Amino acid sequence: MNPADIVDYAKSLDCVHCGLCLRTCPTYQVSGRESSSPRGRIHLMRAIAEGDASVDIHLLDELDYCLVCRNCESACPSGVEYSHLLAHTKDALSDHGARSWFQRTALRLGLRHVLTSRLLISLNASLLRILQRTGVFRLLGRHLGPVGRSMKTFPEVPAAEERRELQPLYKARGKRRGTVAILEGCVMPALLGRVNRATVRVLQEAGRDVHVPRSPTCCGALQAHNGDLDTARDLARQTIAAHESLQDEGRTLAPIVVNSAGCSAQMKEYGQLLADDPEWKQRAEAFSSRVRDFSEYLAEEALAELSPQLNAAEVDLPMPLTFDDPCHLCHGQGVRTQPRILLDQLNVERVEIDESESCCGSAGLYSALRPDDSREILGPRLAALEKSGARTLVTANPGCHLQWQTGVNTAELEVQVLHIAEVLDRALQKTDEA
Numbered sequence: 001m002n003p004a005d006i007v008d009y010a011k012s013l014d015c016v017h018c019g020l021c022l023r024t025c026p027t028y029q030v031s032g033r034e035s036s037s038p039r040g041r042i043h044l045m046r047a048i049a050e051g052d053a054s055v056d057i058h059l060l061d062e063l064d065y066c067l068v069c070r071n072c073e074s075a076c077p078s079g080v081e082y083s084h085l086l087a088h089t090k091d092a093l094s095d096h097g098a099r100s101w102f103q104r105t106a107l108r109l110g111l112r113h114v115l116t117s118r119l120l121i122s123l124n125a126s127l128l129r130i131l132q133r134t135g136v137f138r139l140l141g142r143h144l145g146p147v148g149r150s151m152k153t154f155p156e157v158p159a160a161e162e163r164r165e166l167q168p169l170y171k172a173r174g175k176r177r178g179t180v181a182i183l184e185g186c187v188m189p190a191l192l193g194r195v196n197r198a199t200v201r202v203l204q205e206a207g208r209d210v211h212v213p214r215s216p217t218c219c220g221a222l223q224a225h226n227g228d229l230d231t232a233r234d235l236a237r238q239t240i241a242a243h244e245s246l247q248d249e250g251r252t253l254a255p256i257v258v259n260s261a262g263c264s265a266q267m268k269e270y271g272q273l274l275a276d277d278p279e280w281k282q283r284a285e286a287f288s289s290r291v292r293d294f295s296e297y298l299a300e301e302a303l304a305e306l307s308p309q310l311n312a313a314e315v316d317l318p319m320p321l322t323f324d325d326p327c328h329l330c331h332g333q334g335v336r337t338q339p340r341i342l343l344d345q346l347n348v349e350r351v352e353i354d355e356s357e358s359c360c361g362s363a364g365l366y367s368a369l370r371p372d373d374s375r376e377i378l379g380p381r382l383a384a385l386e387k388s389g390a391r392t393l394v395t396a397n398p399g400c401h402l403q404w405q406t407g408v409n410t411a412e413l414e415v416q417v418l419h420i421a422e423v424l425d426r427a428l429q430k431t432d433e434a
């Protein structure tokens with residue numbers, strides 16, 4: 001393969017090797033290896049483009065070891081677009097023969113066929129629940145090494161009632177103040193359907209009609225991060241088409257409010273993903289400009305409506321509470337203050353957790369594909385959580401939610417893990433009852 005096809009060489013030249021990103025990189029902190037740092041990986045990619053290195057299993061492993069957490073991008077003074085560099089190279093090398101046929105086929109099937117099918121996700125969730133409820137899961141967990149250890153502490157798949165799909169439309173409660181669309185997502189309905197319902201209720205309380213367009217199951221983030229940009233582009237086109245016609249009464253296009261930070265980050269970058277597609281470039285840019293993360297939208301567009309109710313709420317949660325920043329919210333979108341502004345409307349004690357912008361090790365499919373590395377990354381984060389004394393951990397991303405829940409279960413910490421939509425929803429329900 002031509003080195004020019006493997007590496008986005010022009011982007012790699014932005015790195016000036018200053019090393020300011022090293023301290024922020026979880027895989028460098030754990031391994032201590034330069035090759036497992038952002039600077040090291042960029043150096044490896046550049047060496048391939050310059051013909052000084054060849055692609056082998058060690059290089060592929062270093063690329064896969066990266067969490068794509070983008071912490072290095074926040075630290076980089078030169079504006080290196082590390083995640084785009086990595087996505088380009090992983091895509092170009094996804095079929096490389098250094099990986100086993102089984103590995104390549106299983107990943108491709110998962111990315112192209114399982115994660116894009118509502119039916120297969122739902123069947124898998126049902127099967128997982130049966131295995132969990134009958135104890136088979138726990139039994140298998142004892143015999144499957146690292147994967148098994150994760151299986152044993154994986155949060156319980158909810159009952160079918162919680163996994164039911166959302167309706168196409170939910171009307172605003174009280175005075176109607178606007179229209180939004182939301183994304184149902186792939187993992188969220190199957191494992192955290194209650195978060196989607198809480199999201200809808202909070203938006204209704206803020207006076208929004210909530211539309212749930214029938215978009216594809218996945219926004220394409222998992223595919224883009226795991227070396228399948230073609231499928232990511234297909235899913236982006238389908239998602240854009242599903243949301244494109246939804247207008248508010250003033251004939252303006254409705255905002256698209258997304259409760260999964262990984263998805264909102266990806267959807268805000270559709271313009272870049274489809275930049276080389278003349279038919280879709282402008283449509284993608286217009287779509288991306290409408291995407292808002294859930295916390296971002298509420299704090300910036302609906303605080304006045306929600307604030308009186310949130311201020312008056314008596315929140316029944318173990319205290320203190322902390323917000324842990326999902327990587328794709330803080331590093332991917334620069335959204336940091338908005339969730340804290342929302343939580344501070346409540347009458348609660350909030351503490352900060354050390355290194356809250358450092359990755360928890362979930363990283364999309366990473367925790368499933370590299371369970372041992374994922375657990376090692378989570379270790380210091382669990383220690384920081386314990387040190388903070390927080391009894392409720394609030395997050396804004398399904399992967400982080402499940403990772404923290406698994407970690408808290410394993411470490412037997414008395415900490416409740418909730419999505420920010422659930423916290424706000426509980427508070428609003430309390431004030432409604434009052």
Ligand code: SF4
Pocket residue numbers: 024025026027028036037038041065066067068069070071072073082
């Ligand atoms: S994305 Fe995260 S894990 Fe990957 S190099 Fe950057 S800081 Fe390290």
Ligand code: SF4
Pocket residue numbers: 014015016017018019020021022038039042072075076077078079080
């Ligand atoms: S901070 Fe940026 S420029 Fe400096 S080594 Fe890291 S990626 Fe390169």
